Amino acid sequence: MSLRPARLRPSDLLRLGGTGLSARPLRAVLSALGIAIGIAAMTAVVGISASSQADLDRALAALGTNMLTVTPGQTMFGKESNLPDDSVSMIRRIAPVLSATATGAVDGAHVYRTDRVPVAQTGGLGVLAAQLDLLKTVGARLADGIWLNAATARYPAVVLGSDAARRLGNPPTVFMLGRLWSVIGTLDPVPLAPELDSAALVGWQAAATYLGFDGHPTTVYTRAVEAQVEAVRGVLAPTANPQQPNEVKVSRPSDALAAQRTANATFTALLLGLGAVALLVGGIGVANTMVISVLERRAEIGLRRSLGATKGQVRTQFVTESLLLSLLGGAAGVLLGYLVTGLYSTTQSWPTVVPLWALAGGVGATVVIGAIAGLYPAIRAARLAPTEALASA
Numbered sequence: 001m002s003l004r005p006a007r008l009r010p011s012d013l014l015r016l017g018g019t020g021l022s023a024r025p026l027r028a029v030l031s032a033l034g035i036a037i038g039i040a041a042m043t044a045v046v047g048i049s050a051s052s053q054a055d056l057d058r059a060l061a062a063l064g065t066n067m068l069t070v071t072p073g074q075t076m077f078g079k080e081s082n083l084p085d086d087s088v089s090m091i092r093r094i095a096p097v098l099s100a101t102a103t104g105a106v107d108g109a110h111v112y113r114t115d116r117v118p119v120a121q122t123g124g125l126g127v128l129a130a131q132l133d134l135l136k137t138v139g140a141r142l143a144d145g146i147w148l149n150a151a152t153a154r155y156p157a158v159v160l161g162s163d164a165a166r167r168l169g170n171p172p173t174v175f176m177l178g179r180l181w182s183v184i185g186t187l188d189p190v191p192l193a194p195e196l197d198s199a200a201l202v203g204w205q206a207a208a209t210y211l212g213f214d215g216h217p218t219t220v221y222t223r224a225v226e227a228q229v230e231a232v233r234g235v236l237a238p239t240a241n242p243q244q245p246n247e248v249k250v251s252r253p254s255d256a257l258a259a260q261r262t263a264n265a266t267f268t269a270l271l272l273g274l275g276a277v278a279l280l281v282g283g284i285g286v287a288n289t290m291v292i293s294v295l296e297r298r299a300e301i302g303l304r305r306s307l308g309a310t311k312g313q314v315r316t317q318f319v320t321e322s323l324l325l326s327l328l329g330g331a332a333g334v335l336l337g338y339l340v341t342g343l344y345s346t347t348q349s350w351p352t353v354v355p356l357w358a359l360a361g362g363v364g365a366t367v368v369i370g371a372i373a374g375l376y377p378a379i380r381a382a383r384l385a386p387t388e389a390l391a392s393a
Contacts, residue, residue, distance in 0.1 A: 028325060035329025035370075036336060039362045043337025044344075047354035051345040054353045066098075066229055067138070067192055069251040070220040070240050081247035082216040087240040088131070091220060094239060096228035101137040102217035103196075104129040104204070109211045111200045112175045113168050125164050127176065128199045129207035137221045138193045145185030152184060153203025156210055159185040161197040174200055177211060193221065284373070315379060322374020323367055330366030334359050 070091070072081045084090075091100040109127040110119075134140070135147055146152075148159060158174050158181045165172045165186040174181040181202070190196045207213035220240065224232040237248040338354050345352040 028328075031325055032329040032332065035326060035366060036333035039330050039333025039366055040336035040340065041333075043334050043354065043358055043362050044340040046358040047337060047341030047352075048344055050353040050355055050358075051341060051348075051350040055348075055350040058351070066224050066226045068222045068224065068229065068233055068236060070222065070236055071218065071249045072216075073247045073249045075244075075247055081241075081244065083218070083220065083240055083248070085215050085217075088217060088220055090239050090242075091222055091236065094224075094232060094235060096225040096232050098223040098225065099133065099137045100220060100222045101131045101133045102220045103131070103134065103199075103201070104207070104213060104216060105218040106202075106207050106211045106213045109176055109207075111164065111168070113173055115175050115178070117175075123167050124198060125167065126195075126199045127207070127211065128196070128201050129204045129211075129213050130159075130201040131204055134201070134221070137223055138190055138196070140190045140193070140196065141188045143186045143188045145183070147185055148201070148203050154205045154209070155203075156181045156206060157184045157203065158182065159187065159201045161187050161199045161201070162189045163197040164200055176200070179210060195219075311383070319371060319374050322370045326366040326370025326373075327363070330363040330370075333366070334362040337362070 070083070070087070072083050075081050088100050088102045091097060106127040106129055110122040111125040111127060112122070130148060132148055132150070132153060135142075142159075143162065143165075145159070148157065156179055158176075160168065160172055160174070160183060165183075168174065172183050172186070174183055181200075187196065187201075202211070204213075204215075208215060222232070222236065233250055236250045238245040241248045338359070341354050342352045
């Protein structure tokens with residue numbers, strides 16, 4: 001009758017591997033700490049870089065990476081064309097478009113501080129009819145007062161751009177076409193639409209009623225899903241003016257969008273390189289620890305082999321120890337790296353961002369590296385003959 005060696009259950013392997021580590025707690029702690037520091041460095045670098053990238057993305061988004069403008073071009077005879085009255089509503093139907101709004105230049109209307117200012121002294125200030133959702137789309141903010149609403153947009157009420165408010169005195173007064181208009185608000189400078197800074201903004205209906213506005217939008221501001229900006233740009237002209245798309249001008253995507261994508265690619269390459277170096281260092285540490293462990297535990301290995309342990313069981317024991325050591329170090333490193341990222345991001349007023357792949361990948365990669373690093377010491381331990389191991393003890 002042939003004798004078969006007893007099989008080790010997974011629970012037996014975990015207990016055996018844990019016993020090997022707990023027998024030398026200081027060495028296990030120091031080895032796990034070495035792995036943890038490497039993984040914490042990788043996680044912190046990835047997290048800090050990702051947080052910095054998120055802050056950069058936020059800053060670039062504020063510069064209008066996903067905003068396009070539509071304006072009327074010229075007819076084939078060289079005359080100024082017009083956008084259809086329903087061009088804004090048609091643009092809003094484009095699926096990737098998040099919002100669309102418009103302003104319309106009011107020809108023949110000029111802004112004066114009082115009715116005693118000479119007609120020729122317009123100060124370069126224009127009058128624009130504005131739709132109510134203009135502020136949200138262009139990212140404008142009020143410096144004082146309120147924005148136009150459904151009520152004030154019907155009456156002689158005006159909101160001034162930052163430059164216009166400065167030129168018209170403190171407090172500013174507005175006189176247009178023989179009527180004094182109520183200034184209900186002023187804007188901060190608008191980086192995405194600087195033409196608004198030197199304009200007096202009135203309601204769409206009030207412009208038609210009091211200033212003879214013809215209702216045609218002259219600038220349509222469009223926000224689109226960032227990944228679809230180029231695709232939206234390709235269909236804006238035929239959507240805004242289906243009959244004469246060649247008479248529509250569409251701005252090109254912002255330079256900030258190209259800068260954002262370049263930064264994303266650079267960050268990705270940097271993170272991959274740093275992660276690979278950190279994992280390599282961690283793997284070397286695990287391999288070094290396990291090799292030393294095999295050398296110091298030759299007597300134990302010989303005794304186990306003499307009592308009937310197979311080469312496969314000895315090999316599995318040391319691989320299990322390596323896996324447990326790597327898992328402990330990886331988990332501690334990920335936690336430490338996350339805390340360092342949160343602390344540093346808070347001091348810099350950044351959003352704390354640690355990619356999920358960095359957390360899961362940090363632990364998973366250490367386990368894989370630990371298995372690979374522990375394989376050679378495990379094979380070496382399994383190859384020791386019982387008599388040789390006991391004799392050298």
